[in-house]
Amino acid sequence: MRRAVCPGSFDPVTNGHLDIVGRASLMFDEIVVAVLINQSKAGLFTVDERLEMLATVTKPYTNVRVDAFQGLLVDFCRAHDVTAIIKGVRVAGDFDYELQMAQMNYGLSGIETLFMPTNPKYSFISSSLIKEVAKWGGDVSPHVPDLVAKRLQERFAAARK
Numbered sequence: 561m562r563r564a565v566c567p568g569s570f571d572p573v574t575n576g577h578l579d580i581v582g583r584a585s586l587m588f589d590e591i592v593v594a595v596l597i598n599q600s601k602a603g604l605f606t607v608d609e610r611l612e613m614l615a616t617v618t619k620p621y622t623n624v625r626v627d628a629f630q631g632l633l634v635d636f637c638r639a640h641d642v643t644a645i646i647k648g649v650r651v652a653g654d655f656d657y658e659l660q661m662a663q664m665n666y667g668l669s670g671i672e673t674l675f676m677p678t679n680p681k682y683s684f685i686s687s688s689l690i691k692e693v694a695k696w697g698g699d700v701s702p703h704v705p706d707l708v709a710k711r712l713q714e715r716f717a718a719a720r721k
Contacts, residue, residue, distance in 0.1 A: 634669035690716035
């Protein structure tokens, strides 16, 4: 079985993330969308909330499952028989950073990283930008799944009270 991982924080998941996951799902037998548990960084959504949203929005992809990990990605890959890491790249800066990570991961484990260019219609979308726009009441619904837009609206409406 050819299994790949799409790692990230997914705080929150965007349509750009889903585009990468969907395209990767056509190339591998199984895709694991792995949410990084970073205890030193407070997210807008808890890891459990992110896992739940990801499970819901990836349901149409029958060969995609979601999981969480802590520590080194290569250790997660070894433990789950993952043979490739899929990374979406939007701009040259993404590539510069991701190339260093890919080379380190390969050196540590021999696991290959495949870079997938983002669909141009999603090239400006980032979770950070989505959160910033949503925080100020902007409409992010064209850029995230409906469930995520609703959760963002609820989260920031509660924060304004």
